[in-house]
Amino acid sequence: MAVKAGVLDFQGAVTEHLAALKRCGVEAVPVREAGQLAELDGLIIPGGESTTIGKLMAFSGMDEAIIKRCREGMALWGTCAGMVLMAKEVEGAAGKQPLLRLMDVTVRRNAFGRQRESFETKLDVKGIDHPIEGVFIRAPLIVQTGPTVEVLCALEKGIVAAQSGRLLATSFHPELTDDLSMHRYFLHLCQN
Numbered sequence: 768m769a770v771k772a773g774v775l776d777f778q779g780a781v782t783e784h785l786a787a788l789k790r791c792g793v794e795a796v797p798v799r800e801a802g803q804l805a806e807l808d809g810l811i812i813p814g815g816e817s818t819t820i821g822k823l824m825a826f827s828g829m830d831e832a833i834i835k836r837c838r839e840g841m842a843l844w845g846t847c848a849g850m851v852l853m854a855k856e857v858e859g860a861a862g863k864q865p866l867l868r869l870m871d872v873t874v875r876r877n878a879f880g881r882q883r884e885s886f887e888t889k890l891d892v893k894g895i896d897h898p899i900e901g902v903f904i905r906a907p908l909i910v911q912t913g914p915t916v917e918v919l920c921a922l923e924k925g926i927v928a929a930q931s932g933r934l935l936a937t938s939f940h941p942e943l944t945d946d947l948s949m950h951r952y953f954l955h956l957c958q959n
Contacts, residue, residue, distance in 0.1 A: 769793070769794065770793045770794070770808045770809070770954055770957045770958060771793065771794045771795075771796070771806060771807055771808055772788050772793055772794070772795050772796075772807060772808060772809040772810070772811065772953075772954065772957060773795070773796045773797070773798035773803060773804070773807045773809070773810045773811070774788070774795065774796075774797055774798060774810070774811045774813060775798050775810060775811065775812045775813065775820070775824075775829070775849075776797035776798055776799045777799070777815070777819075777820050777823045777824070777829075778813075778815035778816060778819060778820050778823075778848075779813035779814045779815030779820070779847075779848065779849075780813045780814055780815075780846075780940060780942050780943065781797055781813055783813075783942035783943060784811050784813050784846075784942045784950075785797060786942075787941070787942050787947055787950045788811075788950060788954075790947055790950075791947055791950050791951055791954055793954060798810060800827075800829075801827065801828050801829050801831075801832035802832075804832050804833065804836045804841065805836070807836070807841060808841065808842060808957040808958070809841060809842035809843065809844065809933075809953060809954070809956065809957035810833065810836070810841060810842070810843050810844075811843075811844045811845075811846065811849065811953070812843070812844070812845045812846070812848070812849030812852055812853070813846055813847075813848070813849055813942070814846050814847030814848045814849065814904065814940055815847075815848045816848060817848035817849075817851040817852055817864060817876065818863070818864055818865070820848055820849075820852060821852055821864060821865030821866065822865055824852070824865065824867075825865050830865065830867060833867060833869075834867055834869065837867075837869055837933070837934070840933065841933070842933040842934070842935070842953065842956040842957040843869065843933065843934050843935070844934075844935040844936070844937070844953045844956075845870075845935070845936045845937070846937050846939070846940055846941065846942065847904065847905075847906055847907065847937070847938060847939070847940060848907075849936070850874060850907055850909070850936040850937060850938060851864070851866075851874050851876055851907050852865070852866060852867050853866075853867050853869050853870045853872075853934060853936050854866060854868070854870055854872050854873065854874040854909075854936075855868045855869075855870065855871050855872060855873065855913070856868075856872075856873045856874070857873070857874050857875075857876060858873060858874065858875045858876070858910060859875075860876075864876075869934055870916065870929070870931050870934045870936055871912065871913025871914070871915055871916055871931060872909045872911065872912050872913065872916055872926075872929060872931075872936065873909070873910050873911035873912075874907045874908065874909055874910065875907060875908050875910050875925070876907050877905050877906075877907065878906060878907055878908035878910075878924060878925065878938075879903055879905070879906050879908075879924070880905075881905060882904070882905055884905075885902075885903060885904045885905065885906075886903050887900055887901065887902050887903070888900075888901050888903070888922070889901070890920050890922075890927070890928070890939070891920065892919050892920045892928055892948075892949070892952075893917075893918075893919040893920065894919065894952055895948045895949070895952060897948070899941065899944070899946050899948050899949065900944045900946060901920075901927065901938075901939035902939055902940040902941075902943045902944060903927075903938060903939050903940075904940060906927070906938040906939060907938055908924055908925035908926060908927065908938055909925060909926035909927070909929055909936070909938075910925050910926070912926065912929060913931075915931045915932070916929050916930070916931045917929060917930050917931065926938075927939060930956075933956045933957075933959075935952070935953055935956060937949065
C-alpha cells in the first residue's frame, strides 16, 4: 500500500520532516488547508511555538479537521510543540494553550529550560532496535499518562516519547538527524 503523509506547514521544521519522509520512499506533502487531510494516511505536527500553531489551527479550522480525521483513522505524530498540541492537558496553561486533546497525556512545556539548555543525547526507544539521537530544543515532557498510552522512551526528568493507537508524540526532533528510524516507526502506524 502506498502511503501518503503530510506535514502541517504553519511553522517549524516542515522542510526537514518532508525530506525525511521522502527519504523513506513515501509521498510527502506540506499541509496548509484542512481539505488536504482527506487524502492523507498520516500527518506530522512539527516543532515550533505551540500557542502560535494552535491559534493558526483554530483560525483555519485545521484543529477540527485533524480531530475528525484522527477519529477516522489517520495517524498523527507531534514532535516537540506538536506533542504539546496533541495533549489532553498542559500543566499551568489554564486554558491559554489551544489543544487538540487527542492523546491522554499531561505535558509540561519547556521542561528542560530555555534555548541555551538545548541538548542532544542517545535514546533507547521501544520498537527501535538501536539507540537514536535525541535533539531537545526547549523541549516539553509528558508528566502523566492515561491508561491507553504506552511509554516508548523516558529520561530521568520524564517521558519523551509515547504512543496511543495511531497517535505518536515525541519531545525531541528526529527530523534534525540523519536517522530515519522514528519516521519509519510513524509510517508503520500510517499503514496499520
